[in-house]
Amino acid sequence: KSLLFSQCKTALVNLDDEHAPYIIEHAHCHRLYTFGSDEKSDFHFSNIQYVANKDFVGITFGVCGKESFENFDVHAAIPGHFNAYNALSAVSVCALLGLNKEILTRGLEHIHVDGRMEIAYKSDHCSVIVDYAHNAISMESLLDTLRNYHPKRLVVVFGCGGNRAKERRYAMGEIAGRKADLSIVTADNSRYEKTEDIIADIIETLKPTGGKYLTIPDRREAIFYAVKNAQDGDMIAVIGKGHEDYQEINGVRTHFRDREVVDEAVKELL
Template sequence: MFLDKMLEKLEYTCLQGDVHISITELVYDSRKAGKGHVFVCITGAISDGHAYIQEVVEKGVVAIVVEKDVPMPKNVTVIRVENTRQALAYMSAAYFENPAERLITIGITGTKGKTTTSYMIKTFLENTGKKVGLIGTIETIIGDKVIPANNTTPESYILQKTFAQMVEAGCECVVMEASSQGLMLHRMDGFTFDYGIFTNLEPDHIGENEHKDFDDYLSCKSKLFRQCKVGLVNIDDSHAERILQGHTCEVETYGFSEKADIRATDVKLVHRPGYLGIAYRVEGLMNFDVDMNIPGKFNVYNSLCAIALCRHFEVETTKIQKALHSVRVKGRVELVPVSDQYSVMIDYAHNAMSLQSLLTTLREYNPKRLICLFGCGGNRSRSRRFEMGEISSNMADLTVVTSDNPRFEEPQDIINDIIEGVKKGPGKYVEIIDRKEAIRYCIDNAREGDVIVIAGKGHEDYQEIKGVKYHMDDRELVKDILAER
């Protein structure tokens, strides 16, 4: 591909050389640079691509794209742009021949619910016979190929490459989580989403190397609605109006509000031994009953959002009902079949906000006892440990404190911090450092009507200790414990 073809949708200045030169590969990692490549200098939190210009030129790069003043290397085309991350996104789209134009693209943004909603949408659309790709926090799915995720929203080059692979695999649609970081770092520039979805907004990802404040966080989320054709928005969220400021898309709303285009009414919690679910009626642009085997009122929003989208695909009501009755999302209030007498579930709640939301949801089902097992990650904020410990003690009848990903800290030190928080509340607690033995304790001591939640790791299938990731999956631990009994 010629360089000028890759640059055709960008504003740029050619400082040196010829833009009509043949390019063999587009790279932004200096370690992968080679003969005939174009190298885009990305300024990151840890390193700056501009510092590697001489190195990549020596490897045979024929063009570089910069956003800063740099010494001009000889015999190399130099392109100046305002933002190299944005340039990488547009160049990547062109390099892979704009694969998003051959897919129906669905982007989901919000603080909570992105993962669950994306899996619901995938399930719904697949029930209509469509082949659907997925990109998100847990994994990327391309046909039968499943790739564990490193970032919720991958770098633009990887994203466009993934789109191209989905097209090649015969996918018709892609549903993806559009993170605030991804939007801020221009990873989704270079194409327009067919559908943009907003779930909700709460303070999160604010701090060093993330968002400077809540306004910045909100502003980045809102970009999606200036980059999609149709926006589906949770009208009940207090930030919905600000999210839509300056929007360029058609807007449709969902929620509990009478103003919502698609709304939920007559919500009922469904609770029997070994089972937690929810039922409600959909009204407005669609009218039918829903019975869902995922607990929590927040999952009404997630499912309602998915229903609102599927209306645009003319998915039959019976297929939506069937899909909702069987949908499961790994590590998101995931019910694990253990007993008909009590309920066991696995959830990714790993900070104070998500743990409080989870336990509040489970309390609504009036369990005989609510048992919360969790640990905290090492080399992360200590305040999180105190907060989570206090929340669990205030909301659960029994807190089982165990190990999570200790990383380079001693597990006992982390547990001691959690217990300091636990002691501020009235709940009982036990500490069992070995996670499998902690889960065994919960199962061995379960009573009829109990709800046991194994929190913190969710979909993760590893435990990180001293820089090494060892295989460990909470689902497998439960299965092994049951087999050993």
């Protein structure tokens, strides 16, 4: 990646990244700027807050930087500390391009990325997030991120793909048991495997953690159950498929999109 910074006139580097010193040392661009949490950065954030209410779920933070962007607040409608870096990088690029601050802040406040920390529903009752997390690392990161919002219960709805390495199922089951208050284990893309067999593999490592769980093989029913039984203050994460608009079972793909099912459940049940 460092080679990219020798092929451009202007570079923007995350100063908090462990590889930043190397990249900066070997960059041969005309202008190099930095962003991050350190006040030494050309653009830096401060006072990150995790917000979840009926009007907004995401992060807020202050930005100090160059040009006319110095000292203003950002509301980014996408959860997680790591997304503060993503938002700050966007702010920094826009500052360097001289773009309008008001347009930028409005865009971040209403940002929407299909299946990536997507806020499918928010209210004073509960929040529902749809995300593509489909392996142990991304699942753990997501659940840790959502825990920062201090939900009454953190509920995760997930399964695992069929005809893939079983290690993924075992790892995700163990993480769900440790990190979620309730795991609803269901189908993903079972492909040519039996959904019940995949669920059994997941439960093999989830159960020993002592974490609360239940199994609902039909993914639509699982999402409806999570929404119907939500308690005040719950945060529900429907993960594994994200932006996908299909479900594959026995080699046949049928239309299925988590966000649409969440919308249906909310309309019918809440």
